[in-house]
Amino acid sequence: MFNKEFFTENFKTLIYALIIAIFIRSIIIQPFYIPSSSMEPNLLVGDRLFVTKFSYGYSKHSFPFSVPIFKGRIFFKNPERGDVVVFKTPSDNRTDYIKRLVGLPGDSLQFINGNLYLNNNQILKTLHKNNDKLFCGNREIIVKTFYEKLPNQKKYKTSYIKNNTFKNSDKFIVPKDHYFFLGDNRDCSKDSRFLTEVGYVHKDNLVGKAQLLFFSSNPKKGSIFKFWKWDDIIRFNRFFKKII
Numbered sequence: 001m002f003n004k005e006f007f008t009e010n011f012k013t014l015i016y017a018l019i020i021a022i023f024i025r026s027i028i029i030q031p032f033y034i035p036s037s038s039m040e041p042n043l044l045v046g047d048r049l050f051v052t053k054f055s056y057g058y059s060k061h062s063f064p065f066s067v068p069i070f071k072g073r074i075f076f077k078n079p080e081r082g083d084v085v086v087f088k089t090p091s092d093n094r095t096d097y098i099k100r101l102v103g104l105p106g107d108s109l110q111f112i113n114g115n116l117y118l119n120n121n122q123i124l125k126t127l128h129k130n131n132d133k134l135f136c137g138n139r140e141i142i143v144k145t146f147y148e149k150l151p152n153q154k155k156y157k158t159s160y161i162k163n164n165t166f167k168n169s170d171k172f173i174v175p176k177d178h179y180f181f182l183g184d185n186r187d188c189s190k191d192s193r194f195l196t197e198v199g200y201v202h203k204d205n206l207v208g209k210a211q212l213l214f215f216s217s218n219p220k221k222g223s224i225f226k227f228w229k230w231d232d233i234i235r236f237n238r239f240f241k242k243i244i
Contacts, residue, residue: 026063027053030208032086032096037135038183038190039084039098041145041157042243045135046235048215049243051086055079055209061088062207073204079179082154084210084243087181087201097198098210099191100156103172103180111169111193114160116148116182124149125158134159136188143187156244161187169193177203213241 034047043049053062057075060068066088079085079101089095103109108119116123125146132145143159160166166187174180178200183189190197216238217224224233 022064025053027058029053031214032098032210034098037137038185038188039100040134040185040188041132041159042184043084043098043210043213044216044218044235044238046217046219047213047238049210050212050214051208051210053208056085056203056206059204059206061093061205066093073206076203079206079209080154081152082150082156085179085181086207086210088205088207089198090201090205091197091199093205096207097181097191099181099183099189101179102150102182103174103192105174105176105178107174107180108171109174109180110171111166114165114167118151121151128157131162132159134185134188136185141188143185154244156184158184158186166193172200175200179203179206210243212243213238215239 030051030053032049032051034043034045034049037045054075056077056079057073059073060066060070063069081101081104083101084098085101086096086098089097102116102118108117110117115125125148127144128147129145132143134141134143142162144162145157145159147155148158149155164187172180172192180192181198181201182191182193192198192200216235217233218235221233222229224230226233
């Protein structure tokens with residue numbers, strides 16, 4: 001026998017749960033999956049991480065499907081140089097990218113002989129590994145890995161292909177209310193250097209700040225549903241790591 005009251009109450013519960021989930025995802029925190037190797041060695045394909053939505057305030061891109069509830073950005077907080085940020089690509093305002101914020105509004109950036117210059121000052125980098133192996137898509141590459149330090153003392157690892165690295169560029173001048181992003185895997189990243197594909201990112205396109213790795217698996221080793229191979233598939237040593 002059909003119980004109308006039972007159906008109604010359960011339907012209400014599902015609606016309330018959906019509203020709460022959307023609220024948490026839009027206002028507080030959202031999980032993201034790393035699909036590419038552009039942020040190696042710091043973020044690996046198969047990493048799952050939490051992004052805080054409140055870190056830089058809110059825009060339409062804070063909400064599912066970028067619903068235009070309001071214009072511009074409210075409760076805006078300035079991001080810091082060196083933050084790892086999720087943003088919507090300016091080319092389609094739909095695709096999520098994750099990169100490191102290097103250039104603030106008004107900054108100039110340029111690569112000269114493989115070195116990064118910020119406001120005409122070379123960014124300090126010290127060698128960490130001379131022969132490191134990373135991925136670029138499905139291709140394994142040999143890189144030099146450095147510790148790079150920004151003027152605000154933010155320090156992180158970056159990698160450059162040993163024999164065919166990105167050497168020189170034009171000078172980039174970051175416009176007002178825009179930001180310049182780079183991938184840590186410098187020779188395997190579509191980022192703000194590619195003006196027609198990514199370019200300068202407007203503050204309204206910021207989605208949130210990457211804060212914490214909560215789970216990681218290696219898709220090249222197999223599906224996480226193959227529990228008998230978890231020792232090989234799941235990267236237990238990456239659980240609950242703060243993102244720097």
